[in-house]
Amino acid sequence: MSRRSDPYASGFYPPSVPRSVEGGLRARSARGKIATTWWSTRFLDTLEQIGMGARLARGRNYARRGxxxxxxxxxxxxxxxxxxxxxxxxxxxxxxxxxxKDQWARIQERLATDAWFVAQLLSGTMPPDIEQVFADLDLPLFPGADLTMDCSCPDVAVPCKHLAAVFYLLAERFDEDPFEILAWRGRDREDLLASLDVATSDVEEDRVVPLVELLDDFYVAGPAMRPAPSGAGGATLLDQLPPVPVTVRGHSLVDVLRPAYQALTEPPLGGDGS
Structure with missing residues (x-):
């Protein structure tokens, strides 16, 4: 073969073709965006912010090929x-x-002050405010300057496509279970929930106030609801509720309850409504 016809002689290397894998881990997304939840999207965003954006895309095809x-x-x-x-x-x-342990004790103490964090985690959702809890303690939730990467391939680019493929599969794994992010930081689901249960109990005990100290306010009425329009049915009460972040099979809790409220305010069939 002449030097002119030899691609390696001119420094040009044909693109390598990965060997096919049977039973490999394949990204669920066949095209477009891979991350779907805010926390896995944030995970990939932090990687782009530290200069990995262009190189990260190299691994998308590897992740989808399995x-x-x-x-x-x-x-x-x-x-x-x-x-x-x-x-x-x-x-x-x-x-x-x-x-x-000491760092996680501080994190858990902060999380335990708001039962909303525990409820959201138990439902398989990562509350957005949790990132700020970590940040306030100078303990980043998502990787940044502390991220280390290594691949045994000969590619000098960091991340190489092999590393990038793993990042994409991690994002999908975090989509399925946000506890994986916390486990990566050193506290798995079982240990975290057990610790939060203890911490929450301690917080509730600290908040217990003797009844004698509450007598002045015990019989004070709470905030009044807006008066319902004249002739409005019981379902209007639902519209006065604050936003309820609960869904039932994709429908808001208010919409699910509305038919029941309407039925309770309608007169019985054949009756005069009295």
Whole structure:
């Protein structure tokens, strides 16, 4: 082969083709955006903010092809195996700071002051305010400067497409279970909920006030509701409720209850409504 016809002689290397994988971990998203929840989107956004945006996109095709063979998450570390163009899969390591007992005690103390955090986590949702709780304690929830990456492939770019593919699959994993983000920071679901239960109980005990100290206000009426329009039915009471972030099979709780309120205010069939 002449030098002119040899692509390697001119420094040009044809693009490598990854070996196909049977039973690999494949991204659920076939096209477009991969992350769907605010917390997994925020996770990818933080990676872009530290200069990984353009390189991160290189791994999207690998994630969708199922090139990631395995992915294991533990406190402070993600270990994965990714099949590239060579026979031996590449070893991928992604690390963040795992917080210790004292740091988690501070986090849990703050979370326990608001039962909303616990309720949202139990429902499989990450409340947006939780990121600020971590930030106020100078303990980032999402990776940033503490992020470390390593891949055994020969690519000098960081992240390489193998690392980037793992990041995308992590985002989908966080979509399914936000506790995985907290586990990466050092506290798994069972330990966190058990600690929050104890911490919440302690907070409630601290808030107990003897009845004798509440007598002056015990019989004071609460805030009045807006007067209902003349002739309005009982369903109008629902419209006076503050926003209720509860849904039943995709419908708001207020819309689910409305037919029942309307039925209670309607006169019985054949009656005069008296």
């Amino acid at each position: 090139q990631v063979i395995s992915l294991d998450l533990a406190a402070g570390q993600v270990a994965a195996s990714v099949q590239g163009s060579r026979a031996r899969p590449y070893r991928v390591r992604i690390g963040v700071t795992a917080y210790g």
